[in-house]
Amino acid sequence: MGQTSSTSLSTLPELALHCLRVAEHSPADGLIEPFFDYLVGVDEASSVPTRGPGAGPAVPTPAELARIVEANEGRTIGLTVYNAKTQRVREVHLTPSRAWSSTAEGKERASLLGLSVRVCNPTQALDNVWHILEVLEGSPAEMAGLVPFGDWVCGWAGGPLHGENSFYDLVEAHIDKSLRLYVYSADLDNLREVVVIPNEKWGGSGLLGCGVGYGILHRIPRPATPPSQAEGYGSPLAVTGSLPRDVGRA
Known part of the structure:
Protein backbone atom coordinates (compact mmCIF):
# COMPACT_ATOMS: atom_id res chain seq x y z
CA MET A 1 0.00 0.00 0.00
CA GLY A 2 1.17 3.55 -0.65
CA GLN A 3 0.95 6.64 -2.80
CA THR A 4 2.62 7.74 -6.01
CA SER A 5 2.48 11.09 -7.78
CA SER A 6 -0.10 11.78 -10.48
CA THR A 7 -0.64 14.66 -12.89
CA SER A 8 -3.38 13.08 -15.03
CA LEU A 9 -6.14 15.60 -14.22
CA SER A 10 -6.20 19.23 -15.38
CA THR A 11 -9.79 19.94 -14.31
CA LEU A 12 -12.15 18.41 -11.79
CA PRO A 13 -15.11 16.27 -12.85
CA GLU A 14 -18.59 17.56 -12.06
CA LEU A 15 -19.24 14.59 -9.80
CA ALA A 16 -16.95 12.46 -7.63
CA LEU A 17 -17.18 10.10 -4.67
CA HIS A 18 -16.82 12.10 -1.46
CA CYS A 19 -15.06 10.10 1.27
CA LEU A 20 -17.07 10.72 4.42
CA ARG A 21 -15.68 8.22 6.91
CA VAL A 22 -12.69 5.93 7.15
CA ALA A 23 -12.85 3.05 9.62
CA GLU A 24 -9.94 2.58 11.97
CA HIS A 25 -7.50 -0.21 10.99
CA SER A 26 -9.24 -0.61 7.61
CA PRO A 27 -7.35 -0.80 4.27
CA ALA A 28 -8.20 2.87 3.68
CA ASP A 29 -7.05 4.02 7.13
CA GLY A 30 -4.10 6.41 6.85
CA LEU A 31 -4.38 6.60 3.06
CA ILE A 32 -7.73 8.37 2.66
CA GLU A 33 -8.53 11.60 4.51
CA PRO A 34 -12.23 11.83 5.47
CA PHE A 35 -14.22 14.88 4.33
CA PHE A 36 -11.32 16.27 2.27
CA ASP A 37 -10.67 13.38 -0.13
CA TYR A 38 -12.69 12.62 -3.27
CA LEU A 39 -12.34 9.55 -5.48
CA VAL A 40 -12.10 10.83 -9.05
CA GLY A 41 -10.88 7.72 -10.84
CA VAL A 42 -9.57 4.16 -10.71
CA ASP A 43 -6.70 2.50 -12.53
CA GLU A 44 -7.20 0.68 -15.82
CA ALA A 45 -6.73 -2.70 -14.19
CA SER A 46 -9.94 -2.13 -12.26
CA SER A 47 -12.03 -2.51 -15.44
CA VAL A 48 -13.94 0.80 -15.37
CA PRO A 49 -14.43 2.21 -18.89
CA THR A 50 -12.49 5.42 -19.61
CA ARG A 51 -14.02 8.44 -21.29
CA GLY A 52 -11.73 8.11 -24.27
CA PRO A 53 -8.11 8.96 -25.09
CA GLY A 54 -6.86 11.98 -23.17
CA ALA A 55 -10.07 12.38 -21.21
CA GLY A 56 -8.57 11.30 -17.88
CA PRO A 57 -9.77 8.56 -15.55
CA ALA A 58 -13.46 7.79 -15.26
CA VAL A 59 -15.25 8.45 -11.98
CA PRO A 60 -16.94 5.23 -10.81
CA THR A 61 -20.44 5.21 -9.43
CA PRO A 62 -20.86 3.72 -5.92
CA ALA A 63 -22.15 0.51 -7.54
CA GLU A 64 -19.16 0.34 -9.90
CA LEU A 65 -16.75 0.95 -7.03
CA ALA A 66 -18.37 -1.84 -5.03
CA ARG A 67 -18.06 -4.19 -8.02
CA ILE A 68 -14.41 -3.23 -8.57
CA VAL A 69 -13.53 -3.74 -4.93
CA GLU A 70 -15.37 -7.08 -4.79
CA ALA A 71 -13.63 -8.32 -7.94
CA ASN A 72 -10.20 -7.31 -6.61
CA GLU A 73 -10.40 -8.63 -3.05
CA GLY A 74 -6.88 -9.44 -1.93
CA ARG A 75 -5.32 -7.62 -4.90
CA THR A 76 -3.90 -4.10 -4.90
CA ILE A 77 -5.94 -1.50 -6.78
CA GLY A 78 -5.17 2.13 -7.56
CA LEU A 79 -7.49 5.04 -6.84
CA THR A 80 -7.09 8.59 -8.13
CA VAL A 81 -7.87 10.90 -5.21
CA TYR A 82 -8.43 14.67 -5.16
CA ASN A 83 -7.84 16.46 -1.85
CA ALA A 84 -9.91 19.63 -1.45
CA LYS A 85 -7.65 21.03 1.24
CA THR A 86 -4.42 20.92 -0.78
CA GLN A 87 -6.24 21.08 -4.16
CA ARG A 88 -3.98 18.34 -5.45
CA VAL A 89 -4.43 14.89 -6.98
CA ARG A 90 -2.59 11.76 -5.91
CA GLU A 91 -2.64 8.03 -6.58
CA VAL A 92 -3.51 5.77 -3.66
CA HIS A 93 -2.79 2.02 -3.78
CA LEU A 94 -4.59 -0.26 -1.33
CA THR A 95 -5.74 -3.85 -1.02
CA PRO A 96 -9.44 -4.64 -0.43
CA SER A 97 -9.85 -7.16 2.37
CA ARG A 98 -12.53 -8.50 4.71
CA ALA A 99 -9.99 -9.55 7.31
CA TRP A 100 -8.87 -6.09 8.48
CA SER A 101 -11.01 -6.34 11.59
CA SER A 102 -13.57 -8.61 13.15
CA THR A 103 -16.86 -7.88 14.84
CA ALA A 104 -17.58 -8.70 18.48
CA GLU A 105 -19.05 -12.00 17.29
CA GLY A 106 -15.79 -12.88 15.54
CA LYS A 107 -17.23 -12.35 12.06
CA GLU A 108 -15.30 -10.51 9.36
CA ARG A 109 -16.66 -7.12 8.39
CA ALA A 110 -18.61 -6.80 5.15
CA SER A 111 -16.70 -3.66 4.10
CA LEU A 112 -13.63 -4.35 1.98
CA LEU A 113 -12.15 -0.85 2.25
CA GLY A 114 -13.68 0.53 5.45
CA LEU A 115 -14.78 3.57 3.47
CA SER A 116 -18.12 5.43 3.29
CA VAL A 117 -18.73 7.57 0.18
CA ARG A 118 -21.42 9.70 -1.43
CA VAL A 119 -21.75 11.30 -4.87
CA CYS A 120 -21.26 15.07 -4.95
CA ASN A 121 -19.56 17.96 -6.74
CA PRO A 122 -15.91 18.29 -5.60
CA THR A 123 -15.71 21.94 -6.71
CA GLN A 124 -18.04 22.74 -3.81
CA ALA A 125 -15.97 20.76 -1.31
CA LEU A 126 -15.04 23.63 0.97
CA ASP A 127 -18.13 25.78 0.49
CA ASN A 128 -19.88 24.37 3.54
CA VAL A 129 -17.51 24.82 6.46
CA ARG A 222 -4.36 25.67 2.35
CA PRO A 223 -1.23 24.32 4.06
CA ALA A 224 1.60 26.86 4.22
CA THR A 225 3.94 24.26 2.69
CA PRO A 226 1.95 22.04 0.30
CA PRO A 227 3.20 18.46 -0.16
CA SER A 228 5.60 18.09 -3.07
CA GLN A 229 5.14 15.67 -5.96
CA ALA A 230 7.86 13.52 -4.45
CA GLU A 231 5.59 13.06 -1.43
CA GLY A 232 2.80 11.74 -3.59
CA TYR A 233 0.92 14.79 -4.87
CA GLY A 234 0.35 16.00 -8.38
CA SER A 235 -0.69 19.29 -9.90
CA PRO A 236 -2.89 21.78 -8.01
CA LEU A 237 -6.45 22.20 -9.30
CA ALA A 238 -8.59 25.33 -9.13
CA VAL A 239 -11.72 25.27 -6.99
CA THR A 240 -14.50 27.81 -7.44
CA GLY A 241 -15.67 29.90 -4.49
CA SER A 242 -18.84 31.59 -3.32
Whole structure:
Protein backbone atom coordinates (compact mmCIF):
# COMPACT_ATOMS: atom_id res chain seq x y z
CA MET A 1 0.00 0.00 0.00
CA GLY A 2 1.17 3.55 -0.65
CA GLN A 3 0.95 6.64 -2.80
CA THR A 4 2.62 7.74 -6.01
CA SER A 5 2.48 11.09 -7.78
CA SER A 6 -0.10 11.78 -10.48
CA THR A 7 -0.64 14.66 -12.89
CA SER A 8 -3.38 13.08 -15.03
CA LEU A 9 -6.14 15.60 -14.22
CA SER A 10 -6.20 19.23 -15.38
CA THR A 11 -9.79 19.94 -14.31
CA LEU A 12 -12.15 18.41 -11.79
CA PRO A 13 -15.11 16.27 -12.85
CA GLU A 14 -18.59 17.56 -12.06
CA LEU A 15 -19.24 14.59 -9.80
CA ALA A 16 -16.95 12.46 -7.63
CA LEU A 17 -17.18 10.10 -4.67
CA HIS A 18 -16.82 12.10 -1.46
CA CYS A 19 -15.06 10.10 1.27
CA LEU A 20 -17.07 10.72 4.42
CA ARG A 21 -15.68 8.22 6.91
CA VAL A 22 -12.69 5.93 7.15
CA ALA A 23 -12.85 3.05 9.62
CA GLU A 24 -9.94 2.58 11.97
CA HIS A 25 -7.50 -0.21 10.99
CA SER A 26 -9.24 -0.61 7.61
CA PRO A 27 -7.35 -0.80 4.27
CA ALA A 28 -8.20 2.87 3.68
CA ASP A 29 -7.05 4.02 7.13
CA GLY A 30 -4.10 6.41 6.85
CA LEU A 31 -4.38 6.60 3.06
CA ILE A 32 -7.73 8.37 2.66
CA GLU A 33 -8.53 11.60 4.51
CA PRO A 34 -12.23 11.83 5.47
CA PHE A 35 -14.22 14.88 4.33
CA PHE A 36 -11.32 16.27 2.27
CA ASP A 37 -10.67 13.38 -0.13
CA TYR A 38 -12.69 12.62 -3.27
CA LEU A 39 -12.34 9.55 -5.48
CA VAL A 40 -12.10 10.83 -9.05
CA GLY A 41 -10.88 7.72 -10.84
CA VAL A 42 -9.57 4.16 -10.71
CA ASP A 43 -6.70 2.50 -12.53
CA GLU A 44 -7.20 0.68 -15.82
CA ALA A 45 -6.73 -2.70 -14.19
CA SER A 46 -9.94 -2.13 -12.26
CA SER A 47 -12.03 -2.51 -15.44
CA VAL A 48 -13.94 0.80 -15.37
CA PRO A 49 -14.43 2.21 -18.89
CA THR A 50 -12.49 5.42 -19.61
CA ARG A 51 -14.02 8.44 -21.29
CA GLY A 52 -11.73 8.11 -24.27
CA PRO A 53 -8.11 8.96 -25.09
CA GLY A 54 -6.86 11.98 -23.17
CA ALA A 55 -10.07 12.38 -21.21
CA GLY A 56 -8.57 11.30 -17.88
CA PRO A 57 -9.77 8.56 -15.55
CA ALA A 58 -13.46 7.79 -15.26
CA VAL A 59 -15.25 8.45 -11.98
CA PRO A 60 -16.94 5.23 -10.81
CA THR A 61 -20.44 5.21 -9.43
CA PRO A 62 -20.86 3.72 -5.92
CA ALA A 63 -22.15 0.51 -7.54
CA GLU A 64 -19.16 0.34 -9.90
CA LEU A 65 -16.75 0.95 -7.03
CA ALA A 66 -18.37 -1.84 -5.03
CA ARG A 67 -18.06 -4.19 -8.02
CA ILE A 68 -14.41 -3.23 -8.57
CA VAL A 69 -13.53 -3.74 -4.93
CA GLU A 70 -15.37 -7.08 -4.79
CA ALA A 71 -13.63 -8.32 -7.94
CA ASN A 72 -10.20 -7.31 -6.61
CA GLU A 73 -10.40 -8.63 -3.05
CA GLY A 74 -6.88 -9.44 -1.93
CA ARG A 75 -5.32 -7.62 -4.90
CA THR A 76 -3.90 -4.10 -4.90
CA ILE A 77 -5.94 -1.50 -6.78
CA GLY A 78 -5.17 2.13 -7.56
CA LEU A 79 -7.49 5.04 -6.84
CA THR A 80 -7.09 8.59 -8.13
CA VAL A 81 -7.87 10.90 -5.21
CA TYR A 82 -8.43 14.67 -5.16
CA ASN A 83 -7.84 16.46 -1.85
CA ALA A 84 -9.91 19.63 -1.45
CA LYS A 85 -7.65 21.03 1.24
CA THR A 86 -4.42 20.92 -0.78
CA GLN A 87 -6.24 21.08 -4.16
CA ARG A 88 -3.98 18.34 -5.45
CA VAL A 89 -4.43 14.89 -6.98
CA ARG A 90 -2.59 11.76 -5.91
CA GLU A 91 -2.64 8.03 -6.58
CA VAL A 92 -3.51 5.77 -3.66
CA HIS A 93 -2.79 2.02 -3.78
CA LEU A 94 -4.59 -0.26 -1.33
CA THR A 95 -5.74 -3.85 -1.02
CA PRO A 96 -9.44 -4.64 -0.43
CA SER A 97 -9.85 -7.16 2.37
CA ARG A 98 -12.53 -8.50 4.71
CA ALA A 99 -9.99 -9.55 7.31
CA TRP A 100 -8.87 -6.09 8.48
CA SER A 101 -11.01 -6.34 11.59
CA SER A 102 -13.57 -8.61 13.15
CA THR A 103 -16.86 -7.88 14.84
CA ALA A 104 -17.58 -8.70 18.48
CA GLU A 105 -19.05 -12.00 17.29
CA GLY A 106 -15.79 -12.88 15.54
CA LYS A 107 -17.23 -12.35 12.06
CA GLU A 108 -15.30 -10.51 9.36
CA ARG A 109 -16.66 -7.12 8.39
CA ALA A 110 -18.61 -6.80 5.15
CA SER A 111 -16.70 -3.66 4.10
CA LEU A 112 -13.63 -4.35 1.98
CA LEU A 113 -12.15 -0.85 2.25
CA GLY A 114 -13.68 0.53 5.45
CA LEU A 115 -14.78 3.57 3.47
CA SER A 116 -18.12 5.43 3.29
CA VAL A 117 -18.73 7.57 0.18
CA ARG A 118 -21.42 9.70 -1.43
CA VAL A 119 -21.75 11.30 -4.87
CA CYS A 120 -21.26 15.07 -4.95
CA ASN A 121 -19.56 17.96 -6.74
CA PRO A 122 -15.91 18.29 -5.60
CA THR A 123 -15.71 21.94 -6.71
CA GLN A 124 -18.04 22.74 -3.81
CA ALA A 125 -15.97 20.76 -1.31
CA LEU A 126 -15.04 23.63 0.97
CA ASP A 127 -18.13 25.78 0.49
CA ASN A 128 -19.88 24.37 3.54
CA VAL A 129 -17.51 24.82 6.46
CA TRP A 130 -18.05 27.01 9.52
CA HIS A 131 -15.11 28.87 11.05
CA ILE A 132 -15.09 29.04 14.85
CA LEU A 133 -14.26 32.62 15.86
CA GLU A 134 -14.29 33.97 19.42
CA VAL A 135 -15.22 31.41 22.09
CA LEU A 136 -16.81 32.76 25.28
CA GLU A 137 -15.58 31.67 28.67
CA GLY A 138 -17.70 28.98 30.30
CA SER A 139 -19.64 28.33 27.09
CA PRO A 140 -20.59 24.93 25.65
CA ALA A 141 -18.07 25.62 22.85
CA GLU A 142 -15.27 26.11 25.37
CA MET A 143 -16.31 23.02 27.33
CA ALA A 144 -16.18 20.98 24.11
CA GLY A 145 -12.64 22.20 23.38
CA LEU A 146 -13.37 24.26 20.28
CA VAL A 147 -10.40 26.47 19.43
CA PRO A 148 -11.10 30.08 18.42
CA PHE A 149 -9.93 30.98 14.89
CA GLY A 150 -8.15 27.62 14.54
CA ASP A 151 -11.15 25.27 14.15
CA TRP A 152 -13.61 24.68 11.32
CA VAL A 153 -16.80 22.59 11.52
CA CYS A 154 -16.91 20.32 8.44
CA GLY A 155 -19.90 18.14 9.26
CA TRP A 156 -21.56 16.09 11.95
CA ALA A 157 -22.34 12.47 12.76
CA GLY A 158 -25.15 12.56 10.19
CA GLY A 159 -22.83 13.66 7.38
CA PRO A 160 -21.97 16.95 5.64
CA LEU A 161 -24.09 20.09 5.93
CA HIS A 162 -25.41 22.18 3.04
CA GLY A 163 -26.08 25.91 3.12
CA GLU A 164 -25.19 28.58 5.66
CA ASN A 165 -28.29 28.12 7.86
CA SER A 166 -27.99 24.33 8.06
CA PHE A 167 -25.43 24.54 10.87
CA TYR A 168 -27.60 26.86 12.94
CA ASP A 169 -30.64 24.65 12.32
CA LEU A 170 -28.62 21.64 13.44
CA VAL A 171 -27.58 23.35 16.66
CA GLU A 172 -31.15 24.39 17.43
CA ALA A 173 -32.36 20.84 16.83
CA HIS A 174 -29.92 19.59 19.49
CA ILE A 175 -30.70 21.90 22.42
CA ASP A 176 -29.78 20.03 25.62
CA LYS A 177 -28.67 17.05 23.49
CA SER A 178 -25.23 15.75 22.58
CA LEU A 179 -24.17 16.89 19.13
CA ARG A 180 -21.20 15.16 17.48
CA LEU A 181 -19.34 17.47 15.12
CA TYR A 182 -16.39 16.78 12.83
CA VAL A 183 -13.94 19.62 13.36
CA TYR A 184 -10.79 20.42 11.36
CA SER A 185 -7.85 22.00 13.20
CA ALA A 186 -5.62 24.18 11.02
CA ASP A 187 -2.99 24.25 13.78
CA LEU A 188 -2.68 20.45 13.95
CA ASP A 189 -3.87 19.71 10.38
CA ASN A 190 -6.22 16.97 11.53
CA LEU A 191 -9.90 16.14 11.73
CA ARG A 192 -11.37 15.21 15.11
CA GLU A 193 -14.77 14.45 16.59
CA VAL A 194 -16.10 17.00 19.09
CA VAL A 195 -19.14 16.46 21.31
CA VAL A 196 -20.96 19.65 22.29
CA ILE A 197 -24.25 20.18 24.10
CA PRO A 198 -26.03 23.34 22.91
CA ASN A 199 -28.03 24.96 25.70
CA GLU A 200 -29.41 28.25 27.00
CA LYS A 201 -28.45 27.65 30.63
CA TRP A 202 -24.73 28.31 30.57
CA GLY A 203 -25.21 32.01 31.31
CA GLY A 204 -24.15 33.73 28.11
CA SER A 205 -25.22 34.56 24.56
CA GLY A 206 -26.02 31.85 22.03
CA LEU A 207 -26.55 28.12 22.30
CA LEU A 208 -22.85 27.39 21.80
CA GLY A 209 -21.33 30.64 22.97
CA CYS A 210 -19.04 31.18 20.00
CA GLY A 211 -18.85 33.30 16.89
CA VAL A 212 -19.16 31.45 13.59
CA GLY A 213 -18.00 32.63 10.16
CA TYR A 214 -19.24 31.27 6.84
CA GLY A 215 -18.28 31.95 3.22
CA ILE A 216 -15.19 32.64 1.14
CA LEU A 217 -13.52 34.73 3.85
CA HIS A 218 -13.78 31.84 6.30
CA ARG A 219 -12.58 28.93 4.18
CA ILE A 220 -10.09 26.40 5.45
CA PRO A 221 -6.61 27.71 4.57
CA ARG A 222 -4.36 25.67 2.35
CA PRO A 223 -1.23 24.32 4.06
CA ALA A 224 1.60 26.86 4.22
CA THR A 225 3.94 24.26 2.69
CA PRO A 226 1.95 22.04 0.30
CA PRO A 227 3.20 18.46 -0.16
CA SER A 228 5.60 18.09 -3.07
CA GLN A 229 5.14 15.67 -5.96
CA ALA A 230 7.86 13.52 -4.45
CA GLU A 231 5.59 13.06 -1.43
CA GLY A 232 2.80 11.74 -3.59
CA TYR A 233 0.92 14.79 -4.87
CA GLY A 234 0.35 16.00 -8.38
CA SER A 235 -0.69 19.29 -9.90
CA PRO A 236 -2.89 21.78 -8.01
CA LEU A 237 -6.45 22.20 -9.30
CA ALA A 238 -8.59 25.33 -9.13
CA VAL A 239 -11.72 25.27 -6.99
CA THR A 240 -14.50 27.81 -7.44
CA GLY A 241 -15.67 29.90 -4.49
CA SER A 242 -18.84 31.59 -3.32
CA LEU A 243 -19.65 35.11 -2.22
CA PRO A 244 -18.72 36.22 1.31
CA ARG A 245 -21.25 35.68 4.09
CA ASP A 246 -21.83 37.62 7.27
CA VAL A 247 -20.47 36.36 10.55
CA GLY A 248 -23.10 34.87 12.86
CA ARG A 249 -23.23 33.62 16.40
CA ALA A 250 -24.28 30.18 17.51
